[in-house]
Amino acid sequence: MAWFEDIKLGETLELGTHTFTSEDIIRFAEKYDPQPFHTDPEAAKESHFGGLVAAGWHIAAVWMKLMLETRRNQPQDETPPAPDGRAAPRGGPSPGFFDLKWIKPVRAGDTIAYRTTTLEKVDLKSRPYQGILKSFNEGFNQDGTLVFSFIGQGLVERREPYRAPATE
Amino acid sequence: MIYWEDVTPGTTFTTAARTISKEEIIEFASEYDAQPFHLDEEAAKSSILGGLCASGWHSCAIAMRLVYDRFHINAATQGSPGITECRWKKPLYAGETVKIKVTCIDARPSKSRPAMGLTNWTWEMINAKGDTIMTIESWLMMGRRPDGAAPVEAI
Numbered sequence: 001m002a003w004f005e006d007i008k009l010g011e012t013l014e015l016g017t018h019t020f021t022s023e024d025i026i027r028f029a030e031k032y033d034p035q036p037f038h039t040d041p042e043a044a045k046e047s048h049f050g051g052l053v054a055a056g057w058h059i060a061a062v063w064m065k066l067m068l069e070t071r072r073n074q075p076q077d078e079t080p081p082a083p084d085g086r087a088a089p090r091g092g093p094s095p096g097f098f099d100l101k102w103i104k105p106v107r108a109g110d111t112i113a114y115r116t117t118t119l120e121k122v123d124l125k126s127r128p129y130q131g132i133l134k135s136f137n138e139g140f141n142q143d144g145t146l147v148f149s150f151i152g153q154g155l156v157e158r159r160e161p162y163r164a165p166a167t168e
Numbered sequence: 169m170i171y172w173e174d175v176t177p178g179t180t181f182t183t184a185a186r187t188i189s190k191e192e193i194i195e196f197a198s199e200y201d202a203q204p205f206h207l208d209e210e211a212a213k214s215s216i217l218g219g220l221c222a223s224g225w226h227s228c229a230i231a232m233r234l235v236y237d238r239f240h241i242n243a244a245t246q247g248s249p250g251i252t253e254c255r256w257k258k259p260l261y262a263g264e265t266v267k268i269k270v271t272c273i274d275a276r277p278s279k280s281r282p283a284m285g286l287t288n289w290t291w292e293m294i295n296a297k298g299d300t301i302m303t304i305e306s307w308l309m310m311g312r313r314p315d316g317a318a319p320v321e322a323i
Contacts, residue, residue, distance in 0.1 A: 031229075032229035032230070032232050032233045033229070033232045033233065033236060034233075034236060047246075055232075056247075056248060056250075057228050057229045057232055060228070061199075061200040061201070061225045061229070062200070064200050064201045064223070064225050065199065065200045065201070065202075068202055068203065091203075092216060093205070093216060093217055093256070093259075094224055094256060095256055095257075096253065096254045096255035096257075097251070097254050098252070098253050098254075099250070099252065099253075100250045100251040100254070101250040102249060102250050105247075150250075155216070
């Protein structure tokens, strides 16, 4: 991916789609969130969801999967190395996220299209070789309805070490 | 059954502790978060995180299961509208044993759905040394206690 300095804000990247089959929904939920509306199609009918729905953390984990697949499919050699020889950034760990919303249920058979938009760059005095990139992330179902969104953060390497502007 | 009326700001509990294996970290990451520091011990050692550690999304899912086994399994939970904030403060390394301290910080009736109430919680993932690895602040929808049902004595 691009160096921190070269990332443009407001750019949207389509991440592809994922279809949540009932098998997929139940397999994740039995391990991590076995509430009946995620694991039992019959019990789910009686719940206020009215049918089987994907676990919220499953919807989020699939965003991560598609984000990495998209990044991996981008040509790496388009980003030149840093002047000190460091190879182009591959994306780093995240300090966390904000405002994650499960807006509408994701039902068995739904196909969710995810996308990410660059939102803000934060310089770090404590880490001169990295900055934090904030992104706005969304998932839409096959009807075009927004079902999922959050503000993500990730550490991205800088081409040149950060120098804080001189203060008075 | 624990209903909305049984939860008030200050309600708190701690889940059971669980040891997170290298194998399950790699299994989750292989499917959802295939980055070297979640997949490969050698590559992880030389990474910024210093050792093989769980995907942050895996930490969230692990926390969900621990809280489910301690609370949701006995409660009239009706899903969550979302997470206000999640902080991944320290890596969750393979072999660490963690538990979740859960505290209610707000509770309100639902204006639009009289059979439902909202509860706001903080979750804190704590390792054996007592370090906080992750914090989450999140709303949870809960069913209201039906007429005739007894209040729970303890959560």
